[in-house]
Amino acid sequence: MRWMSSVKNGFLCGRGGALSAALFYLEAFLLSSMALAPLGAGLHRVLDGSPEALSLASGGGADLLGELAFNQPGLWAAGFGLLPWTILLHVVFALVLTAGTYGLAASDEPRHPWGDFWKGALRLTLPFAGVLALNVAGWGAVTVVPAMALMGVAKAVEGSTSSAAVWGLVAGWGSALLIMAALFKGSLGFGQARYTLSGKEEGFGRSLLNGTAFSLRRVVPAAGITLLFGAGRFLAFWGLYWVLAPGFATGGRALASMVLQQGAFLAAAYLRAAEIRAQVSYMRSWDELARRPAVGAPADSQAPGALQPAPALDSSDTLL
Amino acid sequence: MRTRSLAAVLGAVLATAAAAQSPPVLFQTPMSPRNANYAIDASLDPVKHALKGDERIRWRNIQQAPATDAWFHLYLNAFVNSQSVFMKESGGQHRQFQFDDKSWGYCRVTAIAQIVEGKAVPLKQTFPREDSTVMRVELAAPVPPGGEAQFVIAFEDQLPKVFARAGYLGSFHMMGQWFPKLGVFQGDRGWNCHEYHLNSEFFSDFGVYDVAVTVPKAYVVGATGVLWKEADKGDTKTLSFHAEDVHDFAWTASPNFVVAEETWNKVKIRVLMQPINRGDIPRYMASVKRALDDFGRWLWPYPYSQITVVDPPLGGEGAGGMEYPTLITADANPFIPRSVLFPEMVTVHEFGHQYWYGMSANNEFEEAWLDEGINSYYETRVMDEWFSPNRSIVDGFAGWRMGDVAMQRLSYIGVPGLDPIVLPSWKYVSNGAYNAMSYAKPVLVLKTLEGVLGRPKMDEVMKAFFMKAKFTHPTTEDFLRITSEAAGRDLSPLLRPMLYGTGTVDFKVARVTSLPEETLKGYDMSVSPPRLAEKARTADQARESKGKDKAKEEDRRPANRLFDSSVVIQREGELVVPVEVLVAFEDGTSKRETWDGQGRYTAFSYHGPKVAKVVVDPDGKVPLDLRRLNNGWVKEGGGLPARALKARLRTVVQGLLVMLFNWM
Ligand SMILES: [Zn+2]
Numbered sequence: 013m014r015w016m017s018s019v020k021n022g023f024l025c026g027r028g029g030a031l032s033a034a035l036f037y038l039e040a041f042l043l044s045s046m047a048l049a050p051l052g053a054g055l056h057r058v059l060d061g062s063p064e065a066l067s068l069a070s071g072g073g074a075d076l077l078g079e080l081a082f083n084q085p086g087l088w089a090a091g092f093g094l095l096p097w098t099i100l101l102h103v104v105f106a107l108v109l110t111a112g113t114y115g116l117a118a119s120d121e122p123r124h125p126w127g128d129f130w131k132g133a134l135r136l137t138l139p140f141a142g143v144l145a146l147n148v149a150g151w152g153a154v155t156v157v158p159a160m161a162l163m164g165v166a167k168a169v170e171g172s173t174s175s176a177a178v179w180g181l182v183a184g185w186g187s188a189l190l191i192m193a194a195l196f197k198g199s200l201g202f203g204q205a206r207y208t209l210s211g212k213e214e215g216f217g218r219s220l221l222n223g224t225a226f227s228l229r230r231v232v233p234a235a236g237i238t239l240l241f242g243a244g245r246f247l248a249f250w251g252l253y254w255v256l257a258p259g260f261a262t263g264g265r266a267l268a269s270m271v272l273q274q275g276a277f278l279a280a281a282y283l284r285a286a287e288i289r290a291q292v293s294y295m296r297s298w299d300e301l302a303r304r305p306a307v308g309a310p311a312d313s314q315a316p317g318a319l320q321p322a323p324a325l326d327s328s329d330t331l332l
Numbered sequence: 333m334r335t336r337s338l339a340a341v342l343g344a345v346l347a348t349a350a351a352a353q354s355p356p357v358l359f360q361t362p363m364s365p366r367n368a369n370y371a372i373d374a375s376l377d378p379v380k381h382a383l384k385g386d387e388r389i390r391w392r393n394i395q396q397a398p399a400t401d402a403w404f405h406l407y408l409n410a411f412v413n414s415q416s417v418f419m420k421e422s423g424g425q426h427r428q429f430q431f432d433d434k435s436w437g438y439c440r441v442t443a444i445a446q447i448v449e450g451k452a453v454p455l456k457q458t459f460p461r462e463d464s465t466v467m468r469v470e471l472a473a474p475v476p477p478g479g480e481a482q483f484v485i486a487f488e489d490q491l492p493k494v495f496a497r498a499g500y501l502g503s504f505h506m507m508g509q510w511f512p513k514l515g516v517f518q519g520d521r522g523w524n525c526h527e528y529h530l531n532s533e534f535f536s537d538f539g540v541y542d543v544a545v546t547v548p549k550a551y552v553v554g555a556t557g558v559l560w561k562e563a564d565k566g567d568t569k570t571l572s573f574h575a576e577d578v579h580d581f582a583w584t585a586s587p588n589f590v591v592a593e594e595t596w597n598k599v600k601i602r603v604l605m606q607p608i609n610r611g612d613i614p615r616y617m618a619s620v621k622r623a624l625d626d627f628g629r630w631l632w633p634y635p636y637s638q639i640t641v642v643d644p645p646l647g648g649e650g651a652g653g654m655e656y657p658t659l660i661t662a663d664a665n666p667f668i669p670r671s672v673l674f675p676e677m678v679t680v681h682e683f684g685h686q687y688w689y690g691m692s693a694n695n696e697f698e699e700a701w702l703d704e705g706i707n708s709y710y711e712t713r714v715m716d717e718w719f720s721p722n723r724s725i726v727d728g729f730a731g732w733r734m735g736d737v738a739m740q741r742l743s744y745i746g747v748p749g750l751d752p753i754v755l756p757s758w759k760y761v762s763n764g765a766y767n768a769m770s771y772a773k774p775v776l777v778l779k780t781l782e783g784v785l786g787r788p789k790m791d792e793v794m795k796a797f798f799m800k801a802k803f804t805h806p807t808t809e810d811f812l813r814i815t816s817e818a819a820g821r822d823l824s825p826l827l828r829p830m831l832y833g834t835g836t837v838d839f840k841v842a843r844v845t846s847l848p849e850e851t852l853k854g855y856d857m858s859v860s861p862p863r864l865a866e867k868a869r870t871a872d873q874a875r876e877s878k879g880k881d882k883a884k885e886e887d888r889r890p891a892n893r894l895f896d897s898s899v900v901i902q903r904e905g906e907l908v909v910p911v912e913v914l915v916a917f918e919d920g921t922s923k924r925e926t927w928d929g930q931g932r933y934t935a936f937s938y939h940g941p942k943v944a945k946v947v948v949d950p951d952g953k954v955p956l957d958l959r960r961l962n963n964g965w966v967k968e969g970g971g972l973p974a975r976a977l978k979a980r981l982r983t984v985v986q987g988l989l990v991m992l993f994n995w996m
Contacts (some may be wrong), residue, residue, distance in 0.1 A: 036993055044986035048978055055974035063947050063964035071980075072722045073973075074734040080962050082745055102989050103996075110996040138750035140996070141367035147995045153962070156612070170501065170647030175608040178646065178666065245994065249987065257731035257983070265974060269731075273983055280990045 014297045015233035019240060020288025029126040029285045032113040034131075036281035039105050041274070051091030058084055069266075107144065111136035113285055114208040117292040117315075138209060139216035143200055150196050157192070161185045190242075191235060198238040199224040201287070205295040226295065237294060241287035245280050252276040265318035338735050355542055355574035356560050360913055363635065364538030364577040367392040372736045374505075374545035375568070376585060381500040383489040387511055392480045399475045401889065402483070403525035404579030407438035407509035409464040411492040411499075411527035416463045418496070421530035421758065426496035426650060427977040437492030437499065438464075442635055446472045447482040455483075465528040467512070468636065485512050486694075494651045501648035503551075504586040508656060510693025511536070511581075526697045529758040531766040533689075533696035533703070536579040538803055547585045554604045554640040555583035556657045558698070566810040571992070577635075577803060578657035579693050584642045584688035596621045597628075599640040606645050607684060609664040612675055616641050616662060619679035626714045627687055630791060631798045634686065641679060653678045671729045672720065677736065680718075692801040693768030699808055700766075701831070705774020706794075712736040714774055731980070737779065737955055743772035748958055749834045754808050758968070776956040777830045785819060786827065793818040808832075826909070830956070835906025837946040840962040841931060842902040844896040894931045897938040899946050903929055914950040917941040918967075924950075943967070 025033070047185040058080065059065040067073035080087055115132010116125055168181050203223025207216050214222070229235035374385035393399050410418035413436060422432035445452035446469075452471035460468045489510055492499045498508040515525025516535055524535060546562075547553060551568050557575025564570075575581060589604040590614045601624075604687045616885045620641060624634055640659045644651040652663035660682035664675045684707040694702035715724035725732040747765045755774055760766035782790040796818035797811060806814075808831055829835050841993045842867045853866040901913055908929045916922040919941040927934045948963040957963065 016569075035989075040986050040989040040993070044982050044989055045845075047985055048982045051981065052974060052978040055977055056971055058961070059968055059974045059977075060969035060971050061964075062961045062969070062973075063945055063966050064960050065969075067722065069976040070971040071728075071732045072734065073738070074726075074732075075738040075745065076961055078745055079959055080743040083959055083961075099989075099992075102992060106989075106993050106996040110993070119880055143996070150995065166647065170645075173474070175610070178608055242994075247989075249991075252983070252987065253730050257980075266979075277986055277990050281993070284990075284993050 013233075015237060015294055018290045018294035018297060019237060021293040022241075022286040022288075025282075025286050025289050027226045028119070028128070029282075029289055030118060031125045031129060032109070032285035032288070033278070035112070036284055037278045039102070039109060040277065040281070043098050043102050043105070047094045048091070048307050054084075054091045058087060086275045096227075103144070107140055108133045108137050110204075110288070111140050113288045114140075114292065116203055117289040118205075118208045118296070132208070136204075139207060140204060142216055142222075143204060146200060150200075151287075153192075153196070157189060161189055185327050188241065194238040194242065195220055195231070196237040197242075198227045201238065201291045202234060202295055203229045203286075205291040208292060209296055223295075226298075233294070237287070237290055241290070244283045248276045248279045248283070252258045287290065287306040341378060345555040350637070353561065355572070355659075356558070358558070358576045358637070359635075359669060360575070362577060363391075364579075365394055365395045366539050368537035368578065368579070369512070369539040369541070370513075370581065372511055372581070373544050373546075374511070375570075376505060378503060378505065378548055378551070378585070378795075381491040381505065383491070383507070383510065384581070385487050385489070385511060387483075387485040389483040389514060390480060391475075391514055392799045393475045393477055393517060394537075395517055396477050397519040398477065398479075399471065399481070401470050401523070402481065403515040403523035404441075405470070405509070405513045405515060405525060405528070405534075406439040406465055406467050407513070407528045407534075408491070408498065410435050410491055410496075411437040412464060417463065417758075418463075418530055419476060422496075426530065431495045431756045432493045435499075437490045439510070439512065440469060440488045440595045441485055442488055443484075443486040444469060444512075445484050448473045448904055452484060459549075460855060461527050465525055466515075468523075475613055487512050496647045496650055497654050499648075499651065501651075503585070503588065504644070504645045504648055504651075505585050505645065506582075506648075506651040508651075508866040509580075510581040510653065513580075524695065524697075529697070531700075531760065531763060532757040533700065534580065535695040535697050535805070536693075538577055538579045538693065540573040541578060541581040542572070543581050543583070544582060545577075545585070546572050548571045548587070551585045552586045552587065552589040552591060552657060553583060554589070554602060554642055555587045556581045556659050557601070558638055571689045575657065578690070580657055582656035582659050584659075584661075589643075591968035592617065594621075596624055597633075598637070599624060599634055602638060602640045603643070606639065608646065608666055609643050612643075612664040615664070615675050616679055616995070617755045619676045620683055621682040622718055623676070623680045623714055626717070626956055628686060629712065630710070630713075631795055635691075636686070639683065639686070641682075653682060655682045656684065657690050660685065667967065669729055673715070673725055673726045673727060676718070677711065677725060677770055678716055680714045680842060684710045686713070687743070687798065690956070692798055692806055692967065693804070694801075694806050695756070696754045700753055700757045700770040702806060702808065702811065704770045705753065706778065708740065708771045708859050709775045709778040712740065712779070725889075737775065740772040740775040741932065741955060743768045744776055745958060748773075748836050752834050753831045773830075773956075777827065780830075780909060780954050780956045781823070781827065783955075785952075789819065824867040829907055833906065836904075837907035837909050837929075837956055837960045838904040838958040838962070839911055839954070840902050840904065840959070841899070841946050841948060841965040843898070843900040844943055844946055844965050846897040849894045849896055849939065889908065893942075894940060895938075895942045897940075899929060899936045899938075899943060900933055901935075901946075901948055903931075907956070909916075909954050909956065911949050911954055912951065914945075914947045916947075918944045 059068065063078060065073070068076055112129040112133035115136055118131070119128035163184050165181055183188070200220070203220035206223045206226065207214065207219035208284045209218055252273050256269050256276060345394055366923050369390040371388045372385055374383050376383050385667060410416050419431070422431070423432065429602045441457060444455045444457060446455055455469035455472060459466065471960065472483065491505065494501050494506055498506055498510060500506070500657050511789055515523040518524050526532065541557060543555065545553060545555070546568050549567050549590050553571050554579060555573045557573040559571055560574050561572035562569060573583070584604065588607060590603060590610050592603040592605050594601050594617055601617060601620050605616070607611050620639060628634055636658045636660055642659065642661045643664055644661055646665070649663055649665070652661050654661045660679070662675060662679045662682060666673060685703065687712070688707035689696065689703040691711070692702070696703055718724070719727060721737065722735045723733040724736045726732055747762070747768045750761050751769050753766045755769065757766055757770065761768065771841065785793060793815045797814045801810065812824050812827060844971055855862040856865045876988070899913070899915055910928045913925040913927060913936070914922060915925065915936065915938070916942060921941070925936050944967050946965040948958060
C-alpha cells in the first residue's frame with residue numbers, strides 16, 4: 013500500500029524531518045514567549061506584592077481576574093499589545109518554514125538538510141503565499157460552516173428526546189465537516205507537494221489544480237493521510253488541554269505539566285513535518301510528473317500496470 | 333370566537349365540586365393564612381399547545397380595609413405581542429434565550445363572575461395597567477375585612493414556544509403562570525398587582541389548590557402538591573392534584589420523561605428527566621438530598637411530602653432553573669463537561685427557593701433580594717460545603733476552577749455602585765445590574781454579616797428570620813428588625829447602607845514601613861546618675877563604626893535586629909465594616925489585629941522583627957470588599973501567580989501558533 017509506506021516515510025523523517033520539526037517548535041515557542049513578555053511584566057507588577065493573588069497560581073481566583081479586568085483596564089491591552097504583530101510575523105515565518113520543509117522533503121540530497129531547507133524556502137515561499145489567500149477563504153469556511161452546522165444541529169436536536177438521535181446528528185455533521193476540511197486541506201497540501209516536485213516546469217496555480225485533481229482521484233488515501241495526521245494533532249491538543257493542563261491546579265505538578273505541554277507542542281510540530289513529508293512521498297510515489305497527465309485525467313493511472321515503485325528514501329534519511 | 337356562557341361555566345364548576353371525592357388533608361393545622369384558594373379544571377390540547385380551564389377562586393380579605401375591586405395577573409399575556417411590557421423590556425430575549433416570534437401566547441378570560449348569594453354575577457374586565465398581563469374587575473359586592481369573595485372564571489391559554497419559564501417545545505409543556513391569578517390585596521394600599529416584567533418574578537397569597545388536569549394517556553405529568561386521583565377517559569386521563577399552604581401551582585406534561593423516584597426522610601423526590609440526560613439523574617437526586625438535609629438543619633425541616641425536579645428538553649432551557657411550590661425545573665445538558673457543576677448548583681438553588689420564595693413569600697417584584705439573594709447565599713453554603721469553596725462551580729475544567737462565592741463576586745464587581753439591592757426589579761439600569769444586586773451582592777452582604785457575627789450566631793439569626801417569615805410576606809424592614817432582635821444588637825447601621833445604598837467598601841494596605849530601631853541619643857535616665865547615652869553605648873557605636881563589613885554581617889542575621897514598624901490600613905468607599913488584619917514578621921511570628929472600620933484608616937506599630945507580610949481580611953470574611961488584590965503586602969513576593977498565569981496564557985498562544993502551521 014503506497015499510502016502506508018508514504019506515511020511511514022513521513023514518520024521516519026530522518027535528519028531533515030527532525031530539523032523541520034525543531035524549527036516549527038522553536039519558532040512557536042520563541043514567538044509566543046515574546047508575545048506575552050509584556051503581559052508577564054504587567055502581571056508581575058500588579059500581582060507580586062499581593063498575597064491574595066496566590067489562588068491565581070493554582071487555576072482559581074476567577075474573581076481576581078475580574079478585578080484585574082475592571083481595575084487594571086490597561087494591563088490586558090498593553091499586555092497583549094504585541095500579539096497581533098506576533099501573529100503577523102508568525103504567518104511570514106510559518107510560510108518560510110513550511111516552504112523549506114516541502115523543499116527539504118522533496119530534496120534528493122538529504123545530506124545537506126540545512127542547505128536544502130533554505131533552497132526550498134527561497135524557491136517556494138512566494139508561491140506558497142498564494143495558499144495563504146486560499147486559506148483565508150478556507151478559514152472562513154472552517155469558521156462559518158461549523159457555525160452554521162452548529163446552528164443546524166442545535167435546531168435539529170431541539171426538543172429531541174433520543175440520545176442516539178442527538179449524538180447521531182452530532183456525529184453526522186461532525187464527520188461531514190471533517191471530511192470537507194480534510195479534502196480542502198489535502199488538496200492544498202498535494203498541490204504544494206506537486207509544485208515542490210515539479211521544479212520550475214509547472215506554474216503554481218496549475219500545480220494546485222493538479223494537486224486537487226490528484227487528491228480527488230485518490231480520495232480515500234489522500235483524505236486518509238490528512239485525517240490521520242489531523243487525528244494525531246487532535247490527540248496532542250486534547251491531551252494538552254484536558255489531561256496535562258489540570259496539573260496547573262496542583263502546585264507541585266505545575267512544572268511537570270508545563271514540560272508535558274511543551275512535549276505535546278513538540279509532537280504537534282513533528283506531526284506537521286511528518287505530514288508534509290508523507291504528502292511529498294505519496295505524490296512522488298505516483299510519479300505523475302513524469303507522465304504529466306492533464307487536469308482531470310481519467311483515473312487509469314491507478315491501474316495496476318501504471319504502478320511504478322515508490323522511490324525509497326536514502327537510508328541516511330531514516331535515521332530518526 | 334366561541335365563548336361559553338356563564339351558566340355553562342358555573343354549571344361545570346359546581347358539578348365538579350359536587351362530584352369530587354374529598355382530596356386528602358395534608359396538614360391538620362394550616363401553616364398559612366390560606367386566603368387565596370383555587371380549584372381549577374384544565375385540559376391540554378398537546379397539538380395546538382392550548383389549554384381550556386374552569387377556575388373557582390375563594391378569596392378571603394385578611395386586611396383591615398374593604399375590597400371593592402379585584403386585580404388578576406394574566407401572566408401569559410406577556411407573550412401576546414410585541415407591545416407587552418415583557419417583550420418591550422426584553423427585546424425578545426430572556427436570560428440567553430431568544431423568543432421565537434412565530435409562536436406568541438396568551439391567556440384570555442372568556443367569562444368571569446362573582447358568586448353573590450348563590451348567583452353568578454358577571455363582572456366586566458378592564459386592563460388598567462400598561463399591558464394585558466393585569467386585569468381588573470369591579471366587584472359586584474364589596475368584601476369587608478374578614479369577608480370572602482368567590483369567583484368563577486373560564487379561561488383559555490395559548491402557550492408560546494418556551495423561552496421564558498412557561499411554554500411548549502414539541503411535546504414538552506411547562507405550565508407556569510398559566511391561570512388567572514389574584515394579586516395581593518394590601519388594604520388601603522389597594523392591590524399589589526404588577527405587570528409581568530422581564531426581570532421580575534411573582535407575588536401571591538397562600539392557599540389550597542385543587543387542580544385537575546386532562547392530558548393524553550401517554551403523557552407523564554409532574555405538578556405542585558400530591559397526586560390523589562387518576563381517572564382514564566378514552567385516550568385521555570385526568571389527574572387530580574392537591575396542595576396546601578402554597579401560593580402557586582405549576583405543572584408539566586410530556587410523553588418523554590424518564591421518571592426516577594426516591595424517598596429521603598419521608599420526602600418523595602421525583603425526577604422527570606429527558607432521556608438524553610438520563611445519566612444525570614444521580615446528580616439531581618444527590619443535589620436534592622444534600623439540599624433537603626442542609627436546609628432542614630439550618631432552617632426548618634422541609635414540611636411538604638414531595639419535591640419534583642423537571643429537566644427541560646434540549647432547546648427548552650428557557651423553562652429551566654425555575655422555582656414553583658414543590659416543583660422546580662433544573663438544567664442538565666449533555667454538552668456541558670462534568671467538571672462544570674451547573675446542574676448541581678441550579679438544583680440546589682431552585683430547591684432552596686422552597687424556603688426563600690415558597691415559604692418565606694416576599695414580594696418578588698419589589699424586593700427580589702429577599703428570595704433570590706438570601707437563597708443564593710444558602711446555595712453558596714450548600715455548594716461550598718459539598719464540594720469545596722474554591723471549586724464549587726468549576727472543578728478542574730482544563731485546569732481552571734471557580735468557587736460559587738468567586739462567581740458571585742465576579743458578577744458584583746462589574747456593577748457595584750449603580751443601583752441598590754432594594755429596588756423594584758424593572759427599575760435597574762441593566763439586566764446585569766438586576767442580577768448583581770438581587771443575587772450576587774446579597775450573597776456578599778450576608779457572607780460579610782456571617783463574618784461579623786460568626787457562623788453559629790449567623791445561623792441563629794437567619795433561622796429566627798425564617799421562622800418568623802415563613803408563610804408570610806416579609807419585607808426588608810422585617811428582615812432588619814427580626815435579625816437585629818435575634819442578634820441582640822442593632823444590625824441596621826451595618827446592613828441598611830448595604831441594602832438601600834450604592835456604597836462600596838475597599839480595604840487596602842496603604843503603607844508598611846520597618847526602620848531599624850533608633851540608637852538612644854541624649855541622657856540615659858535608666859541609670860543613676862543619668863549619663864549621656866553616647867557614653868553608655870560606646871560598645872554599640874564601636875561595632876557600628878567598624879564599617880560596611882560588619883553591617884553586612886548584621887544583615888545576614890535580620891532576626892537579631894529590632895525594627896520600629898508601622899502598618900497603615902485604609903478603607904475606601906462608604907460602607908463601614910469591621911475587619912481583621914494579619915501582620916507576619918520575618919522571624920515567623922504573626923499578630924492578628926482587628927479594626928472596627930471606623931474612620932478612613934488605622935495604623936498599627938510594632939517594635940521587634942521586621943514586617944514580612946500584611947494581609948487585610950486574611951480569612952475572607954468581608955467578600956464585599958471590592959478589590960481584594962490590594963488587601964495585602966509582601967516584602968518579597970515569589971512572583972508565582974504572575975508566572976503561572978503567564979504560563980497558562982502562553983500555552984494558549986503557543987497552541988494557536990502551532991495550529992496556524994497546519995494551514996500554511
Ligand atoms: Zn432563584
